[in-house]
Amino acid sequence: MDEHLRDAAWQGCIDALHSLMQMDVTEKERIKRMDERLTHAAKQGSIGALYALIQEDANVLDRIDKISFVETPLHIAAFEGHIWFTTEIVKLKPSFARKLNQDGFSPMHLALQKLHELENNPDLQRNQAQLVDRLLDVDSDIVCVPGREGVTPFHYVAQMGHLDLLTKFSEGCPKAYEDVTIRSENVLHVALKYDKVEAFRLLLRWIQQACFKDALSWEMKLLRWKDEEHNTLLHIAVSKNQHKASPFHSIFLELV
Incomplete structure (x- = not known):
């Protein structure tokens, strides 16, 4: 219990209680205004307004x-394509990169969604791709953050069929291959189910070329x-x- 509220209760002072209640309402209004200004700063990409x-x-x-579930300034900036604001806020609060909003998406999920939306605008898409790279540089493991229905950013990139990002995500976080959706689909399942044959080939080739302990058993498990x-x-x-999605026909035969 707040110290001032406890004192008011002990003293039986109704006026003091009402005063504290009014202060609480005022504080909530102040916080609400602060949150609105922070949202505006993120939408504008204003680092000055942030500080x-x-x-x-x-x-x-x-x-x-x-x-627990909230749209952070990083979610907003990542979707709006503000590279510098995104870089600044994620350094101040690295934990924001793993937060899910109320729709079940992380900042990386939203950044990738916007990247996909911009496929007909090369200049803006290039800028958005740089933003994705910045997030990846801060924490490569965020490609494994499970969002809505267990879909990770890695799954989403496979769904998009974005070959360049699939390569970067594979190199940055190989363990992402083991992540599955709530339907128990790994990234290879996702690529095939969305008819992204070239993405499937790339993923399969990367698995084939993986060089680390127990790589072969890991490959067959996947x-x-x-x-x-x-x-x-x-x-x-x-x-x-x-069935011709892979040049490695012998591997498919082993799966029968």
């Missing part, structure tokens, strides 16, 4: 960090993995008439 808010209230970012409907990669490829 002006921090100078007014040093806990402005900490309050957001305490909420290739033989079954989704919730007990479909292996071969089952999916055959059902979609994609």
Whole structure:
């Protein structure tokens, strides 16, 4: 219990209680205005406005960090394509990079969604790709953050069929290959199910060339993995008439 509220209760002072209640309402209004200004700063990509808010209230970012599911300034800036603001805020609060908003998406998920939306605008798409690279530089493991329905940024990139990012994500976080959605789909399943044959080939080639301890057993585990409907990669490829999706036909034969 707040010290002032406890004193008012002990003294039985109703006026003091009402005064404290009014102060509480005023504080909530102040915080609401601060949050609105922070949202505006993120949408505008204004680093100056961000620090002006921090100078007014040093806990402005900490309050957001305490909420389990919330749209952080990083979510907003990542979607809006503000590279410098994104870089600044993620350095101040690295934990924001792993936060999910109320829709179940991390900042990287939103950055990738915007990248996909900009496919017909090369200049803006190039800028957005740089933003994705910045997030990846800060923490390569964020490609493994499971969002809505267990879909990670790595799964989403496979769904998009973005070959360049698939390569970067593979190199930055190989363990992302083991992540599965709530339907028990690994990244290879996702690529095939969304008819991204070239993406599937790239992923399979990367697995084939992986060089680390137990790489072979890891490879076979991924290739033989079954989704919730007990479909292996071969089952999916055959059902979609994609049995030629891989140049490694012998591998598919081993999965029968």
